[in-house]
């Protein structure tokens with residue numbers, strides 16, 4: 431999830447945007463998410479699809495206010511105010527950038543358990559973009 435993603439790139443990457451589908455290296459066992467051309471650990475290109483649980487903890491985060499939001503998030507900040515963008519460390523190891531939502535930004539903290547869901551991210555060029563957002567884990 432990030433700034434502008436052209437429609438063809440969005441469509442090519444739809445699988446990794448709508449499922450926590452990563453890849454596991456057949457050589458060293460490193461798990462990559464989103465999928466990579468080669469293992470980020472040993473550069474082996476033997477990677478097998480693996481399903482991730484979509485759970486993790488907040489590794490780091492920032493709060494985006496109205497002045498700091500990229501243009502595609504202007505509607506969101508107008509409707510909801512500030513939002514949290516975090517680096518989430520998944521239980522399987524990979525760290526991904528995503529919003530943490532359904533929580534007061536002041537209540538987010540490093541190490542907080544979170545769980546990911548598919549959510550509407552923004553609409554651009556007439557296409558609603560979906561991807562992961564995280565919410566505080568219930569347990």
Ligand SMILES: [Zn+2]
Nearest residue numbers: 455458469472
């Ligand atoms: Zn490897």
